[in-house]
Amino acid sequence: MHELGVVFYIIRDVKAVAEENHVQKVHSVTLEIGEVSTVIPHLLEDCWNWAVKREPIMDAAKLKVEQIDAVTYCEDCKGTYPTVQYGKICPLCGSEHTYLLKGNEVSIKEIEAT
Amino acid sequence: MDEVKIIEIKKSVFADNDADAAKLREELKRKGVFLLNLMSSPGSGKTTTLIKTINLLKDKLRVAVMEADIDSDVDAKKILAATGVQSIQLHTGGMCHLDAEMTRQGLDGLALDDVDLCILENVGNLVCPAEFDTGATKNCMILSVPEGDDKPLKYPLMFSVCDLVLINKIDVAKYFDFDIERCKGYIRMRNPRAEVIEISALTGEGVDKFAAWLIDQVRKQREEK
Numbered sequence: 001m002h003e004l005g006v007v008f009y010i011i012r013d014v015k016a017v018a019e020e021n022h023v024q025k026v027h028s029v030t031l032e033i034g035e036v037s038t039v040i041p042h043l044l045e046d047c048w049n050w051a052v053k054r055e056p057i058m059d060a061a062k063l064k065v066e067q068i069d070a071v072t073y074c075e076d077c078k079g080t081y082p083t084v085q086y087g088k089i090c091p092l093c094g095s096e097h098t099y100l101l102k103g104n105e106v107s108i109k110e111i112e113a114t
Numbered sequence: 115m116d117e118v119k120i121i122e123i124k125k126s127v128f129a130d131n132d133a134d135a136a137k138l139r140e141e142l143k144r145k146g147v148f149l150l151n152l153m154s155s156p157g158s159g160k161t162t163t164l165i166k167t168i169n170l171l172k173d174k175l176r177v178a179v180m181e182a183d184i185d186s187d188v189d190a191k192k193i194l195a196a197t198g199v200q201s202i203q204l205h206t207g208g209m210c211h212l213d214a215e216m217t218r219q220g221l222d223g224l225a226l227d228d229v230d231l232c233i234l235e236n237v238g239n240l241v242c243p244a245e246f247d248t249g250a251t252k253n254c255m256i257l258s259v260p261e262g263d264d265k266p267l268k269y270p271l272m273f274s275v276c277d278l279v280l281i282n283k284i285d286v287a288k289y290f291d292f293d294i295e296r297c298k299g300y301i302r303m304r305n306p307r308a309e310v311i312e313i314s315a316l317t318g319e320g321v322d323k324f325a326a327w328l329i330d331q332v333r334k335q336r337e338e339k
Contacts, residue, residue, distance in 0.1 A: 110121060110124075
């Protein structure tokens with residue numbers, strides 16, 4: 001829902017890194033996005049394509065997305081299971097005492113630049 | 115052509131906002147300003163609740179209000195006319211939420227030396243504002259009866275970040291299929307630490323409890339210094 005806001009954060013971070021590393025042009029930005037991060041990759045890409053055109057240092061930069069599967073941990077049976085399929089209740093023992101191990105990331109992994 | 119190099123970043127997109135928010139929270143604490151981030155759906159009664167609450171509080175605390183909306187300044191004008199307290203309007207420029215930097219810009223527009231309690235009325239939305247830490251001392255949300263008692267199940271993150279949930283419009287509960295105890299149960303499932311206060315901003319019922327909660331929170335923040 002707030003993909004545009006996320007894109008503005010990414011652009012700000014990438015511009016800072018580009019300046020620190022004295023690069024002339026950013027060609028691509030690779031993100032790691034968790035399955036349950038609430039960020040929808042294709043909407044992010046639409047916002048990206050609109051926003052980067054306004055940034056000379058990265059006006060043709062491609063967005064690459066690597067998805068991270070969501071995994072939940074059960075405190076009672078110590079098992080792990082896929083979050084999207086089963087939600088908050090552990091399919092192994094029926095417990096509600098569970099928490100997300102990974103899958104809510106929105107991170108910048110790396111950039112390609114010259 | 116220059117050789118393409120790969121620069122590893124490995125950083126959460128939200129890391130800067132979280133750091134900004136933590137810094138802002140610390141600065142506000144030093145200044146003795148308590149910032150409440152108030153969130154809800156559109157139409158849940160945020161502005162009416164604020165007017166009633168501020169009129170109960172303004173002899174005891176120095177209150178200021180920041181109204182965040184995508185556009186217009188109707189809420190800030192309404193608050194000023196009905197309470198007389200400092201009130202400014204923030205425009206998010208189309209964004210669905212406020213972040214710590216926007217909150218800081220808003221605070222810069224207030225005379226903070228004369229403020230004990232600042233209330234930030236966030237954009238009406240149960241999804242995005244929950245994702246972005248504004249730097250507020252505490253988070254509060256209003257759930258109104260017509261929205262339904264199952265909202266904590268549908269918007270779990272919002273309920274899990276709140277310190278206080280106000281259930282508003284309880285004067286009309288009998289006309290809706292809204293079970294207050296069931297709703298409280300759902301809130302506890304998502305966030306066992308959240309406090310719940312039932313209010314009707316229209317009749318004023320329970321608003322005194324919310325006012326007392328705020329006075330208590332302001333005092334606690336001062337004592338932590």
